[in-house]
Amino acid sequence: MPAWRTETTSTMTTLDSTHDPARRSWVDSANDPATDFPIQNLPFGRFRRAGSGDPWRIGVAIGDRVLDLAQARSAGGWDVDIAALLEPLAAGDLNRFMALGAPARRRLRAALSDALTDSSDASDASGGRRDALASALLAQADAELTVPCTIGDYTDFYTGIHHATAVGKLFRPDNPLLPNYRWVPIGYHGRASSIVASGHPVRRPNGQTKAPDAETPSFGPSRRLDYELELGFLIGPGNALGEPIPMARAEEHLFGVTLFNDWSARDIQPWEYQPLGPFLAKNFASTISPWVVTMEALAPFRAAFVRPDGDPQPLPYLDSAQNRATGALDIRVEAWLQTAAMRAAGSPGVRLSAGNSRDAAYWTAAQLVAHHAAGGCNLQPGDLLGSGTLSGREPSEAGSLLELSDGGKRPIALPGGETRTFLADGDTLTLRAHCERPGARRIGFGACAGTILPAPPLP
Numbered sequence: 403m404p405a406w407r408t409e410t411t412s413t414m415t416t417l418d419s420t421h422d423p424a425r426r427s428w429v430d431s432a433n434d435p436a437t438d439f440p441i442q443n444l445p446f447g448r449f450r451r452a453g454s455g456d457p458w459r460i461g462v463a464i465g466d467r468v469l470d471l472a473q474a475r476s477a478g479g480w481d482v483d484i485a486a487l488l489e490p491l492a493a494g495d496l497n498r499f500m501a502l503g504a505p506a507r508r509r510l511r512a513a514l515s516d517a518l519t520d521s522s523d524a525s526d527a528s529g530g531r532r533d534a535l536a537s538a539l540l541a542q543a544d545a546e547l548t549v550p551c552t553i554g555d556y557t558d559f560y561t562g563i564h565h566a567t568a569v570g571k572l573f574r575p576d577n578p579l580l581p582n583y584r585w586v587p588i589g590y591h592g593r594a595s596s597i598v599a600s601g602h603p604v605r606r607p608n609g610q611t612k613a614p615d616a617e618t619p620s621f622g623p624s625r626r627l628d629y630e631l632e633l634g635f636l637i638g639p640g641n642a643l644g645e646p647i648p649m650a651r652a653e654e655h656l657f658g659v660t661l662f663n664d665w666s667a668r669d670i671q672p673w674e675y676q677p678l679g680p681f682l683a684k685n686f687a688s689t690i691s692p693w694v695v696t697m698e699a700l701a702p703f704r705a706a707f708v709r710p711d712g713d714p715q716p717l718p719y720l721d722s723a724q725n726r727a728t729g730a731l732d733i734r735v736e737a738w739l740q741t742a743a744m745r746a747a748g749s750p751g752v753r754l755s756a757g758n759s760r761d762a763a764y765w766t767a768a769q770l771v772a773h774h775a776a777g778g779c780n781l782q783p784g785d786l787l788g789s790g791t792l793s794g795r796e797p798s799e800a801g802s803l804l805e806l807s808d809g810g811k812r813p814i815a816l817p818g819g820e821t822r823t824f825l826a827d828g829d830t831l832t833l834r835a836h837c838e839r840p841g842a843r844r845i846g847f848g849a850c851a852g853t854i855l856p857a858p859p860l861p
């Protein structure tokens with residue numbers, strides 16, 4: 403049995419040499435202070451040479467390159483157990499690697515970090531190895547990226563308490579937050595087949611809507627198309643049907659974190675959602691960022707989970723000492739809008755909002771895992787849990803246009819004289835995020851972008 407299989411897995415927040423902010427890579431672009439992908443990050447993604455039509459391959463982002471793990475494995479020089487860990491990745495199967503869990507991830511992370519480190523050792527042997535690995539690098543600009551793994555099931559939660567309050571206020575001014583909110587992580591089962599990777603266009607949906615003063619509903623293009631700024635939590639090892647995941651072990655089932663945009667048709671939603679919840683207002687498309695930032699890369703950016711004074715503490719099945727100490731994530735999240743006119747004028751667009759997941763989320767990722775499995779539901783490698791819209795307390799931190807435009811009542815003024823209440827055809831909405839703390843190297847998530855196409859013709 404390889405040594406990593408027997409390691410304890412309760413050390414997901416432990417820092418090691420892979421987090422050393424002084425560590426630099428021989429891949430020059432990874433040492434750029436502005437890169438999302440320094441050697442301390444090493445996120446996984448699925449890619450191929452753009453336009454090639456080749457099978458998807460698994461890679462790790464390093465600076466502005468992607469390290470092809472099939473080619474890297476062929477380059478040789480790996481310990482036997484590392485070569486075995488690289489095998490499913492070289493075969494293009496991230497899910498099979500995800501199933502192995504944290505000890506395997508940590509072991510491979512250390513090996514990849516060492517292999518990419520710019521050491522002072524310039525011996526012929528290490529120089530030859532470096533040349534072999536250098537030939538396994540592809541410029542990200544020449545790569546096409548897709549959804550990072552096979553997502554079998556997708557569940558969207560509602561952990562943003564300020565979002566839940568603001569949206570609740572639009573519908574129930576006197577009673578914005580329903581009484582269950584502070585006790586049970588609210589969620590619904592979403593649609594995995596329509597999750598697309600950043601860069602994939604998003605077609606405006608047609609749907610059934612009914613204005614409050616209208617006699618009957620009508621069918622046509624959504625006129626209140628919105629985005630939701632979320633994090634996506636990808637599951638590593640699953641659990642057997644009928645066997646809940648205790649809080650003390652919940653983090654062991656997390657593989658990593660992405661950005662996630664749960665595109666939402668706000669006019670279809672209120673007409674269809676009662677009594678069974680969101681349906682066609684959400685299932686036409688969701689966009690995921692292609693690089694999965696692992697739980698190990700996030701270790702320096704954990705934060706305490708704290709309930710505000712006067713709020714109930716979680717029930718015991720949603721509570722653990724580790725969760726209280728380090729359950730939250732300190733991730734700065736942003737939403738950017740580039741209209742077609744801005745694109746034509748060469749403008750990169752305007753930032754709509756910026757906030758932090760630590761302040762926005764009422765429940766931690768571990769609590770979502772434990773709650774999801776509490777009744778015996780089996781999670782599987784590659785399953786996706788959406789955080790829900792991560793709006794902060796301040797209006798400038800709102801993670802959707804529904805909040806930014808006060809339910810569509812207050813148009814947002816954009817530079818250049820344009821206004822928006824909801825998204826227009828041609829708009830590109832991009833989510834970005836990064837982690838930054840004293841004593842740690844800044845890491846980022848890359849982009850989660852989608853451009854709105856006109857609705858298809860009516861039947």
Ligand code: MN
Pocket residue numbers: 558559630632664788790791
């Ligand atoms: Mn959502």
